[in-house]
Amino acid sequence: MLTLTSLCAGYGPITALEDVSLTARRGEITAVLGANGAGKTTLLRTVSGLHRARSGAIDFDGTRLETVAAERMPRLGLAHVPEGRGVITELTVEENLRLGGLGRGGRVSSADLSRVNDLFPVLGDRRAALASTLSGGERQMLVIGRALMARPTMLLLDEPSLGLAPRIVAQIFGLVRTLVREDGLSVLLVEQNARSALSVADHGVVLNLGRVVADAPADELAGDDQLRHAYLGF
Known part of the structure; x- marks a missing residue:
């Protein structure tokens, strides 16, 4: 591949x-x-x-x-998750995730969001929270989830x-x-x-x-x- x-x-x-x-x-x-x-x-x-x-x-x-x-x-x-857990702290968890879907040039679907939230339930629980409030582990889940939004x-x-x-x-x-x-x-x-x-x-x-x-x-x-x-x- x-x-x-x-x-x-x-x-x-x-x-x-x-x-x-x-x-x-x-x-x-x-x-x-x-x-x-x-x-x-x-x-x-x-x-x-x-x-x-x-x-x-x-x-x-x-x-x-x-x-x-x-x-x-x-x-x-191809989706690249760089070292350092680079979330956009001024945005919410869901807004960070939605940004990931824009990279492929299409609309961000609710099915994509649901799949990521199923994989990382804490992101669904905290979808309205600012990314700045997440722990290190939660931020790592968020950047992986954001990359997955690009399918x-x-x-x-x-x-x-x-x-x-x-x-x-x-x-x-x-x-x-x-x-x-x-x-x-x-x-x-x-x-x-x-x-x-x-x-x-x-x-x-x-x-x-x-x-x-x-x-x-x-x-x-x-x-x-x-x-x-x-x-x-x-």
Whole structure:
């Protein structure tokens, strides 16, 4: 579904991604793992058009993405949830969700809102509350819910566990797994919390200093003690 071939990207003289090739398959969670500075966030930003590749190819369902503008991505079926839980605090929960539906250029339906509220009941309970009043975990649910309003076929998730309690992390990852199982969603998940990511992922790719050092089924990566100790920190 999403294939990167010999992808290179960077910032000025700094190379962030070097000759990165990987495939994220339809209906699966593909985890991209590695330490801070490995190039994980740059990879997602390059796929979603927020950062331009220096070279290489990005193919999404037969469409080449290297020169596609970021604002066109939702219409192609890609939704990016950046790191940092960027809600619009001056708007209500429901207003934030409705903004997500505008990216695909169509009307926001009550069915879309109902689906998100079923997945994240707290958002339905607090739909009239300002986003500024939400907890960290609730904000993470809101930004994922907002992305789902665009009806994506692939979700790009950047560090969804960052700063959250383990119980909330487990809840969010469980919901992502539900979306894959029930809706056929495909997910490219960037995570530093390798243990949690591998527990829900189908496949894993490990980056180190911008290069792929491992690419294998998630259970194989989790069971490789040498790899885990060298690159994943557990």
